[in-house]
Amino acid sequence: MEMNTIPLLEFDSDRTALIEPSILKSSNLPEHCIIIFYNSVIQRLKQDQLLEKIYDIKSVLQTIEVFKLKQGDRFLSVVCPTGCGAPLAGSLLEILVALGCRKIVACGGAGVLKSELNRGAVVVPNAAIRDEGMSYHYLPPSRTVEADPAVIQKLVQVLKNHGVNYEVGRTWTTDAFYRETKGKISERKRDGCLTVEMECSALLAIAKFRNVLLGQYLLAGDDCGGTAWDQRLQDDLLSAPLKIFWLSVEACLTL
Numbered sequence: 001m002e003m004n005t006i007p008l009l010e011f012d013s014d015r016t017a018l019i020e021p022s023i024l025k026s027s028n029l030p031e032h033c034i035i036i037f038y039n040s041v042i043q044r045l046k047q048d049q050l051l052e053k054i055y056d057i058k059s060v061l062q063t064i065e066v067f068k069l070k071q072g073d074r075f076l077s078v079v080c081p082t083g084c085g086a087p088l089a090g091s092l093l094e095i096l097v098a099l100g101c102r103k104i105v106a107c108g109g110a111g112v113l114k115s116e117l118n119r120g121a122v123v124v125p126n127a128a129i130r131d132e133g134m135s136y137h138y139l140p141p142s143r144t145v146e147a148d149p150a151v152i153q154k155l156v157q158v159l160k161n162h163g164v165n166y167e168v169g170r171t172w173t174t175d176a177f178y179r180e181t182k183g184k185i186s187e188r189k190r191d192g193c194l195t196v197e198m199e200c201s202a203l204l205a206i207a208k209f210r211n212v213l214l215g216q217y218l219l220a221g222d223d224c225g226g227t228a229w230d231q232r233l234q235d236d237l238l239s240a241p242l243k244i245f246w247l248s249v250e251a252c253l254t255l
């Protein structure tokens with residue numbers, strides 16, 4: 001098969017699509033925004049009466065709530081996707097940008113390819129392997145998409161300020177949760193990937209396309225880098241996500 005017959009490689013540089021997110025009526029959401037991939041954190045923040053709902057993103061399948069969080073005299077938008085994967089997260093990011101968000105920190109979990117990363121360790125992705133489909137509609141084909149170094153620097157500085165151990169490195173973004181084969185895992189480890197997840201490369205590509213600032217924190221979860229899958233289950237499912245959320249808030253306000 002010739003490469004130019006593969007649809008994903010047929011990049012179109014036309015910046016105007018048939019359906020543009022700008023059709024949404026602007027609600028002037030706070031420009032600082034946290035995309036949190038832990039619904040448990042949202043439920044705790046609601047329980048503590050820290051969130052004010054300010055917008056509903058509606059579709060035929062679901063409604064995604066957008067909240068406002070006050071920090072001192074400043075405000076942030078806070079939103080939790082209702083599932084995993086690049087198409088959902090990427091489309092959500094498009095909508096948030098159209099509604100006014102310009103400085104975004106995403107935070108969520110990831111499997112680790114470097115087994116030495118303990119569960120709950122923090123990884124700051126500085127690049128993502130593009131093994132998903134959405135990013136190819138925003139940037140020309142390439143193996144990786146890079147994060148903004150200035151954003152990475154600010155995310156790292158917040159971790160340093162709090163004495164949080166972290167690693168900076170590549171992540172592998174894939175659509176196919178059940179096709180992480182041993183061969184692909186070995187190849188991604190050779191690529192220098194520390195983690196595997198389902199959204200980062202798409203989020204970075206869309207941020208570049210829309211000219212907004214975006215960085216991500218990943219919490220190390222299950223171990224996908226050994227000879228067998230290790231779920232590394234734990235009883236406490238909230239403290240680490242809560243911690244990474246508040247670190248994300250602090251980092252986002254420095255952007």
